[in-house]
Amino acid sequence: GRYNESLLIQKDIFLVGAGVDKTFIEKTFENAIIIVSRPIEQASTTLNVTIQNLSVGGIDGDREFDFGRASGGIRAENSNITIENVSLYDIGFAYISLYKSTGLIKKVNLNETIHKNIWITASDLGIDLAESSAVIDEITNGPNIDHVINHRPLYSRVIDGNMTTTQVALSGDLTLRNSHLTGRRTDWGDGIRFFGNGNNKKTNSNNIFTG
Secondary structure, three states, X not given: OEEEOOEEEOOOEEEEOOOOXXXXXXXXXXXXXXXXXXXXXXXXXXXXXEEEEEEEEOOOOOOOOOOOOOOEEEEEEOXXXXXXXXXXXXXXXXXXXXXXXXXXXXXXXXXXXXXXXXXXXXXXXXXXXXXXXXXXEEEEEOOOEEEEEEEEOOEXXXXXXXXXXXXXXXXXXXXXXXXXXXXXXXXXXXXXXXXXXXXXXXXXXXXXXXX
């Protein structure tokens, strides 16, 4: 089915659809369509959430006029989250955001269904990891994303298999494998952008980077 709504998840849960071509959650004018965040009164707890087998879209109406796209797709705070076999599309800023969380992101596609002026449909971030650790496996993306993976607060860019690093601040561990990342423009976008102190573990294996 197609659901025109946003979700706030505040407890451990499995959110499982019937398939990426069968279950659609779409909403415009939202900060994030699915937010995973513990209640204030449970500040010492960590949420455990799994999202599987569905699509999340930032436009729920006429795709001829897309200025009302949701700025975020899935955002998780202080959580252990698994996102598997999920398609995200038409998101204005960050498709997936993790804040002080750990994540497994597997078999995920980040794309744009609208093909108009690139400055209208471009998204800044694919997967934003803020003080978070993640295993990212088998992801693909369209050419509309500036930074497919933004790993912050080590700074490096990967677009053609080359990596340079400069120490800056703290961040978590990142494993990226079996993925095909596409930077929007070789003179602007990049596959992976790191910020950290250089002590976090970074593992890249069996990936393709194009731009």
